[in-house]
Amino acid sequence: MKRLNNFIVSDTKGRMRLRVPALKNLKTAERMLEELKTLEGVRKADVNQITGSVLLEYDPHTFERRGLAHVFNEVVPHAKPLPTLSHRTKKMLRSKEMRLFENKGMLVCGLTSLAALAFKGFKLHTAAGAVFVALAALHTYRYRKNMLR
Template sequence: MSVTDCITSFVDGRVRLRHPALKDGATAELVSSVVGGVEGILAVQANPVTGSLLIYYDTEKLSREQLLELAEQGAAFVPGMNESAVPAEGRAEMPSGRACKACAPVDELLGFLTRRSTTKFIDRAMLVSLIASLAALPLGSRAVHTAAGGVFVSGLLQHLLAHRKAL
């Protein structure tokens, strides 16, 4: 599926695209931030509910052809963009040599790590490890302090991942 297949509206200065991959909030956010960083793009609005992306661009800096060319190049790196219309055996490979479907385990892991139940469990583990780390200091147990601190930092990384949108 090419980017032109996803375009639902295209007037000078404004283009709207719809694709099922954009219904994933993380993918919509990723695409929105990448597109927003392109010179000549004035504003980007992603809507994960409808799976659409509205792009406002400066016609003095970007022509329709340039915008479409950039979109086609960038679509190869967006998770899920090649999956809805092309069968698995016919998917194009990314420049790294791995097919888009190879990203599925990573997406599954990210989904697990950002799940509410996982976040609640890790938040509790962070509290316990912080208490254990601080309690180990006056007792002189450097090994316990270090191990508990490592658990706390690991939990902090997951916490930042789960709440990255709010940061």
């Protein structure tokens, strides 16, 4: 059961999502779906092969996690969870430098947009937004690449 918890992305009363990269395999995904539908208390089970996730809707009064853990261990015994970023890494990725860059970019984009609208340059307004998005994506990519070295 402890192993199963590593794959649970969200769990609310009656609804659970698991992310299991091994489910990107068609045969594994089909087998998991078949097994999940046999569990007592399961109302609906969807396996998304593209994302490798399972969405499970269940009756909280009759559903038992032990049954899910058994199915999970039987279908994907050697599955490994996706690596997660540590709290420190997440904090560094949203550091002061990133926020400052984003704020400057939004300011420049906003001023360009206002100037374009004032002179009825709607195309320039759209282009300014596209340029900002592209620059932000590039900066984020470079920043993350440097932080993860």
